[in-house]
Amino acid sequence: MDIRAEVWSPLQNTAVWLGAWLHGLEATDNVIDALADLGADGLVDVLGDIRRSVGLDGEEPALRLVLSGPGEAPALPAGSAAAEAASVSSAGALVLADAAPLTHHILVPDAEGNWEWFVEEGPLPAPAWLSPGEADELLTQATNEAARLVMASGYTTDALASPRLTVGTLADFYDTPGLPAAVPGRAAKLFARADRVGAIIETVTRRMNDHRIDPQLLGLWRHIRAARMAGVAYAVREFGRLT
Structure with missing residues (x-):
């Protein structure tokens, strides 16, 4: 997959x-x-x-x-x-x-x-028509729950303890080619959180080739998708208000 x-x-x-x-x-x-x-x-x-x-x-x-x-x-x-x-x-x-x-x-x-x-x-x-705040909260809750389950399983890795160190090589990929200048800050923040969680998942499951905690990590996919869809809908609505 x-x-x-x-x-x-x-x-x-x-x-x-x-x-x-x-x-x-x-x-x-x-x-x-x-x-x-x-x-x-x-x-x-x-x-x-x-x-x-x-x-x-x-x-x-x-x-x-x-x-x-x-x-x-x-x-x-x-x-x-x-x-x-x-x-x-x-x-x-x-x-x-x-x-x-x-x-x-x-x-x-x-x-x-x-x-x-x-x-x-x-x-x-x-x-779903989630607001950026609602989508961000759901993604945060799901991320925290996944981390709790991972810790309860006794599994540890630098990718979870210090994700910035392990996903640094993916940062440019996820950020390119950027967003239009008019994108509202709330949408940009939501996209950034979704990118960061996605990079962590990719680091653990693909780059590290470790699938022991797939059930905990892959459960975040739905919330990542919801965050991206909510961010786009919010940004386009705001574009309409600016014109």
Whole structure:
């Protein structure tokens, strides 16, 4: 199993850059450069279609991130082509709100970097709509509980006792290529916490090749995904308030 695909999301930053661009807070050239850095070059050719399709004045964020993983189906209509594609993709999906009520555009990348575009008429499954504070608290609680279980098992490692020392080599990878300047601090903090917890998990399970505490660590995946989705939704809402 690809641990990095579960704990890191380049689609998170892709969503934030697109959201800032859609709300006029980033220049097109900057977005194109960011998409190239994120491996999302395939979206460059459809930026015009994205701008024409998205509705910026609705109650929901103009753009959302949908992530899924083991034991968690994507929050898309069950049995739909979009849900099937998102379940197969390790990256997740982007959901664009249309100007027409109850219409959504769903973009899903495949392993080759190509993107499928789906249109869903009708309501989508309701996301959790966590605030950054709620998502951060859930991730913190889950991290603390995992640490407690690990300590109770008698297992110790520098990766848990001093994670900054062991995940330092991953820091540049998780931080690149950064976020738009307009990203609110609360969202950036939430992304940073999700990145740090993801780096710890990768260090222990992949870099150290130690799987004795997988059940404790892998239980954090759901909360990492929730934090990333909440951060994107919050950031895009705030972009709308700035314009």
